[in-house]
Amino acid sequence: MTREKRRKLVGLLFVLPGLISYLAWTLYPIIKSFIMSLYKWNINPNIPNKFIGLENYTQLFQDPKFYAALKNTIFYTLITVPGQMVFGFLVALLLNRKMKGQTLFRLLYYLPVITSWVIVSILFQYLFAARGGLVNFLLKDLLHMIQKDVPWLSNPKTAMIPIYTLGIWKGIGWSMLIFLAGLQGIPKQLYEAASLDGANSWQTTTKITLPLMVPTIMFELVMLTIGGFNVFLSVYVMTGGGPMGSTEVLSSYMFKEAFDYFHFGYGSAISVIFFIIVFTIAQIQRKLLAKRSLY
Amino acid sequence: MKKAFFLLVVVLISTFMLAQVKEVIFWHSYSTTSGEYKLLTEEIIPEFEREHSNIKITEVQVPYDEMRRRLIVSTAAAQYPDVMRMDIIWVPQFADIGVLLPVDEEFPKDFQQIKDDFLTGPLATNYWKGHYYGVPLDTNTRVLLWNREMFEESGLTAPPTNMEEFIKYIKILTKDTDGDGQIDQWGFADTGFGPWNSMPWIYSFGGQILDPTNSKAEGYINAPESVEALKTFKDLYNQGYIAPIGGGGIGVLEGYAEGIYAMTFDGPWSWSIIKGQYPDSEINYSLIPAGKGGSKSVVGGEDIVIFNSTKYKEEAWEFVKFLTSKDVQLKFATVGQMPILNGLLDEPEIKEHPFFPVYLKQLETAVPRSPHPAWNEINDILDSAWQNAVIGGVEAQDALDNAAYEIEEILNDYR
Numbered sequence: 253m254t255r256e257k258r259r260k261l262v263g264l265l266f267v268l269p270g271l272i273s274y275l276a277w278t279l280y281p282i283i284k285s286f287i288m289s290l291y292k293w294n295i296n297p298n299i300p301n302k303f304i305g306l307e308n309y310t311q312l313f314q315d316p317k318f319y320a321a322l323k324n325t326i327f328y329t330l331i332t333v334p335g336q337m338v339f340g341f342l343v344a345l346l347l348n349r350k351m352k353g354q355t356l357f358r359l360l361y362y363l364p365v366i367t368s369w370v371i372v373s374i375l376f377q378y379l380f381a382a383r384g385g386l387v388n389f390l391l392k393d394l395l396h397m398i399q400k401d402v403p404w405l406s407n408p409k410t411a412m413i414p415i416y417t418l419g420i421w422k423g424i425g426w427s428m429l430i431f432l433a434g435l436q437g438i439p440k441q442l443y444e445a446a447s448l449d450g451a452n453s454w455q456t457t458t459k460i461t462l463p464l465m466v467p468t469i470m471f472e473l474v475m476l477t478i479g480g481f482n483v484f485l486s487v488y489v490m491t492g493g494g495p496m497g498s499t500e501v502l503s504s505y506m507f508k509e510a511f512d513y514f515h516f517g518y519g520s521a522i523s524v525i526f527f528i529i530v531f532t533i534a535q536i537q538r539k540l541l542a543k544r545s546l547y
Numbered sequence: 548m549k550k551a552f553f554l555l556v557v558v559l560i561s562t563f564m565l566a567q568v569k570e571v572i573f574w575h576s577y578s579t580t581s582g583e584y585k586l587l588t589e590e591i592i593p594e595f596e597r598e599h600s601n602i603k604i605t606e607v608q609v610p611y612d613e614m615r616r617r618l619i620v621s622t623a624a625a626q627y628p629d630v631m632r633m634d635i636i637w638v639p640q641f642a643d644i645g646v647l648l649p650v651d652e653e654f655p656k657d658f659q660q661i662k663d664d665f666l667t668g669p670l671a672t673n674y675w676k677g678h679y680y681g682v683p684l685d686t687n688t689r690v691l692l693w694n695r696e697m698f699e700e701s702g703l704t705a706p707p708t709n710m711e712e713f714i715k716y717i718k719i720l721t722k723d724t725d726g727d728g729q730i731d732q733w734g735f736a737d738t739g740f741g742p743w744n745s746m747p748w749i750y751s752f753g754g755q756i757l758d759p760t761n762s763k764a765e766g767y768i769n770a771p772e773s774v775e776a777l778k779t780f781k782d783l784y785n786q787g788y789i790a791p792i793g794g795g796g797i798g799v800l801e802g803y804a805e806g807i808y809a810m811t812f813d814g815p816w817s818w819s820i821i822k823g824q825y826p827d828s829e830i831n832y833s834l835i836p837a838g839k840g841g842s843k844s845v846v847g848g849e850d851i852v853i854f855n856s857t858k859y860k861e862e863a864w865e866f867v868k869f870l871t872s873k874d875v876q877l878k879f880a881t882v883g884q885m886p887i888l889n890g891l892l893d894e895p896e897i898k899e900h901p902f903f904p905v906y907l908k909q910l911e912t913a914v915p916r917s918p919h920p921a922w923n924e925i926n927d928i929l930d931s932a933w934q935n936a937v938i939g940g941v942e943a944q945d946a947l948d949n950a951a952y953e954i955e956e957i958l959n960d961y962r
Contacts, residue, residue, distance in 0.1 A: 295622050296644040383797050383807075400729060406793035406938070495793060496934045511619060512923045514640060 282527060289520035301517075308521035318522065320497055321505040324412065328419065328501060329480030335420035337472055340427025345457075347428065348435045358432070365425035372422055373489035380404040380414040387414075408498035411491055415499060418486050423479070427472055434468030435461065470541040474534055481530045502526050569859045570603045571866055575632040576611040582882035584608070591878065595869050602862045622646060627854035629863045632684055635672035635915065636922050638850050642680035643920035643961075648853040649678035654864055665871075668846040669887045672915045681852035682871055683887035685879065688844045688913040689747055689812040690905050691833045697732070697809040706810075706833035710751065713810075713836035714779065720809035721788045735783070736790035736799045736808035740933040742916055742926055745780070746845040747812055750914050752776035753840035756929065757917045757954075762962060764954035768929070769947040772839060778943040781936050804828040814847060815885055815906055832905040846915040848885070885910075921957045928953045 289309070292302040312318050343361055347354060364372060379386045382403035391397045404410045438461065446456050484503040487493060493500035493508065500508075502522065510519025577584040592604045607628065609617050615637070621627055627646065641647050650673075651658040661682060662670070669683035693706045701720055707713040717734030724732050737744045742756065749756065754773030757764055767773070783789050790799075790808055800817055802808040804825040812835065821830055834842045851870060853863045869875060876886040877896045885906060891897050892907055916922060932950035935941040 294644055295619060296646055297623065297625050299645055381797065382791050403791045403793075406791055408938070494930075494934065496931060496939055508927075511615065512927075513921070514644065 285520040285523050285527075288517055289524050291517045293516040293520070295514060295516055304517070308518050309525075311518065312521050312525065317497060317500065317505060321500045321502050324499060325481055325483065325501045325503075327412070328416065328483050329477055331416050332419035332423065332483075333473065333476040333480050335416070336423035336427045336476055337469070339420065339424045340472075341431050343424060343428040344431035344435055345461075348432060358429075361428050362425040364422045365429075367422075369422075369485035370489055372418060373486045376414050376418045376486070377405065377490050380417075382406065405491055406495055408496045411495060411499045415483075415486050415490060418490075419480070419483060423476065427476070430468060430472055431465070434465050438464045467541070470537065474537045474541065477533055477537065478530055481526070481533075567601065568603045569601055569862045570605055571630060571857075571859055571862050572628040573604055573606045573630045573632075573866070574609055574614075574628040575606065576609055576614050577632075578610075579608055583879065583884055586878060586882050591870070591875055595866060598869075599862070599865060602859075602865065604866060625856065627856050629857040629859060630851060630853055630866055632849050632851050633681070635669070635683070635846070635848050635850050635918075636926075638673055638681050638852060639675040639918045639922065640920045641852070642675045642678075646854055646856070647680040648855040648857070648860065649680055650682065650853060650864070650867075651679040653860065657864070657868065661871075664888055666887055666889055666910055668910055668913045668915050669848055669850075672846065672848075672918050673850050673852075674918050675920065681850040682867060684849050684851040684870060685884040686846060686848035686887045686910060687814045687816070687885050688846055688906055688909050689743075689814055689835070690844065690902075690909050691810060691835055692803060692813055692817060693810045693831050693833060694803060694806060694808070695829060695831050697806055701809075706831065707836045708834070710836050710838035714783065717783060717788050717810065730787050731807070733790035733808050734788050735810045736802055737792060737811060738799050739792060739930070740937060741930040743845055743847070744812070745776070745929065745933050746914065746916065747835045747843060748776040748780055749773050750843035750845075751835055751838040751840050752779070753838060756925075757919070757958075761917045761919050762958055764925075764951045764958060767951075768932075768954065769944070769951040774943050774947055776838075777933060777936055777947060780933075781943055784937050801825075812844070815883065815902060818902060819883065830902075832902045834905065834909055841912055842909070844909050844913040846910070846913045848887070919958075920961065924957050925954050928957075 290303060290305060292304050292307075294301055347357055347361070380388075382388065382401055382405070385401075385404070387404065388398075388401045392399070392401060402410060404414050442460050442464075443456055446460060451459070482503060483501050484507070487499050487501050487504045488507070491499040493504050503526070506519045506522040506526065509515045509522060575587075577587060588606060592606060595604060596602065611634075614634075618631075618637075618641070622641075622644070633641070638647070642649075658679065665683060666686065668688075669686040670679070672683065673679045673681040691706060697720060698704065698706075698716075701722075703716060703719065707716045720732070720734035721730060722732045723730050742749075746756070749768075749772075752772050752775050754770055754776050755767040756773075758767055780789070784792075790802070797805075797807070799808060799811050800813065800820050801824065803811055804821050818830060821828055835844050836842065851867050853860065853867065857863050871887065873888060873891075876888055877891070877894055880886050880891075880896045880900070880903065885903065886897070892904060897903050897907065917925065919925065928950050932946045935949075936943050936946040939946075
């Protein structure tokens with residue numbers, strides 16, 4: 253075996269575990285989902301599945317519940333992604349300064365990220381409770397901004413608000429951490445040079461920090477968008493998609509169709525469309541990312 | 548070499564011995580900290596194994612929340628337990644995909660007896676397309692819980708027995724106690740809008756969800772009586788007499804114990820939930836107030852099923868019969884599980900129980916949620932219909948006409 257071949261083989265061995273798990277847990281399910289979406293799929297393997305072609309898709313495109321779920325998912329992403337980024341960036345700027353207890357604060361901001369979705373969802377259910385909830389107490393009794401307790405989770409008009417809030421709150425820590433890494437990657441000399449030139453902090457932020465952070469921002473945008481589309485547990489735990497379907501998102505709707513109703517074919521069709529949407533958005537963002545990185 | 552030979556002999560002997568003993572795998576979701584679990588593993592299974600020396604019961608506990616997922620995964624892989632304790636509403640769904648054993652067909656003689664001995668409401672939950680796919684193991688229903696202290700403060704002495712009284716009392720018991728213009732005490736509270744919550748209203752008003760054969764919704768769920776039930780509930784809710792539903796935070800039972808909600812409907816577990824947090828509170832149980840349809844409630848509980856992949860049909864059935872025998876049922880009653888047999892009201896375990904008599908009385912007329920494979924979908928349609936009417940401002944008739952139409956579409960697939 254030549255040296256070159258051996259190097260390739262070693263390389264292959266290194267990527268093999270990742271490659272196998274990618275094939276088994278990512279690629280195979282995607283293909284399998286697509287196949288399932290063409291059938292009236294019976295979960296019992298002893299019963300033959302009925303091939304129905306694109307019927308699941310034609311039904312899906314006429315399904316108002318699907319569009320409602322799609323709309324809710326898009327709104328969730330549009331609201332929580334900038335929310336997480338703005339707050340994450342502000343926190344990162346604060347924590348990037350030399351100060352006492354820096355590590356402690358970083359830990360505190362990161363805590364929500366590693367806490368289970370189920371637990372924080374239950375916590376938020378209590379915070380937004382109609383009676384005796386902290387949010388209503390703050391708004392009504394402390395700030396007098398509202399006259400009456402708001403039944404946040406039981407009103408279709410307000411039910412998404414706790415879900416948005418949770419999504420942003422839980423994501424700040426991750427966003428902060430990535431921004432912090434980005435901030436610390438900016439060479440110190442640039443700031444020194446700027447301060448010699450008499451630049452104020454607004455100027456250094458807009459002229460140095462932000463432009464050099466563009467790749468980090470784009471990276472976060474891609475990752476958070478994918479994350480936003482995948483919102484599931486907070487909806488599942490806090491509202492179960494209700495009231496009146498007002499908080500149903502793509503993943504909760506897919507879950508309901510497949511696992512509650514046993515419409516595995518239809519659920520697969522939802523997940524295929526879901527995949528196409530997320531994949532397309534991620535590709536567009538990646539293109540933008542590639543362009544903007546060349547500064 | 549010697550060692551390896553010895554090992555081989557041990558392996559051979561043990562496999563031979565295992566072959567003699569028939570292992571029946573039993574899945575259930577009794578919480579491992581519960582009295583039921585202790586009784587099952589320390590008394591009932593050992594007793595069964597003593598009586599049947601050739602059968603070994605391997606119990607596998609799966610938490611309820613995970614059970615459904617676990618079951619779906621095993622279905623996809625065709626790897627089932629032999630026997631399983633299953634939520635009643637799952638039975639027709641799993642029967643329909645063809646994984647459960649039709650026990651009435653398999654054991655016709657025993658089944659004749661079962662039809663006489665078992666409560667009809669719980670037994671009906673096992674029925675799908677001409678066959679019974681399991682038998683009830685435990686049951687429950689919802690009855691009226693009323694707060695005596697709050698009743699007396701409002702000059703009422705006894706729980707309502709009919710719908711007129713019920714509605715009157717709900718209004719009397721709803722108050723603004725601190726005079727800030729916001730209601731802070733309600734006559735009635737409930738946990739949701741789904742059929743589990745609405746069925747006592749619908750059926751006591753004389754309405755129905757599906758026809759007796761579970762193949763028609765039109766003319767049943769939107770019949771005048773069903774509409775009247777929803778309309779009454781909607782009006783009470785919108786006028787503020789029923790506490791806002793689904794806000795999270797303080798639970799209905801906690802509110803009941805704390806004197807915020809005067810009445811609610813709930814299952815037998817209410818006792819341990821309330822007593823766990825408020826050991827001194829008094830809990831009063833009474834039948835659902837009777838309307839045109841009588842005093843009707845909804846059946847809950849668990850059935851026990853055999854999977855048709857089992858190698859040990861007879862042995863599994865022995866175990867099922869044992870668990871549903873009078874002795875074992877009465878033992879389970881002592882740890883809070885409601886028995887499923889007729890004629891236990893005179894047994895001391897039941898008679899002296901603080902609330903089983905009311906529940907068993909209610910069970911005589913309680914209605915199962917229609918045993919249908921698509922029940923989950925029907926459930927959600929009814930849930931939305933009530934929500935659309937009660938909080939969405941849709942007319943009761945329109946909401947239920949629409950529900951009937953949607954349910955008909957689903958039923959069409961199963962005709």
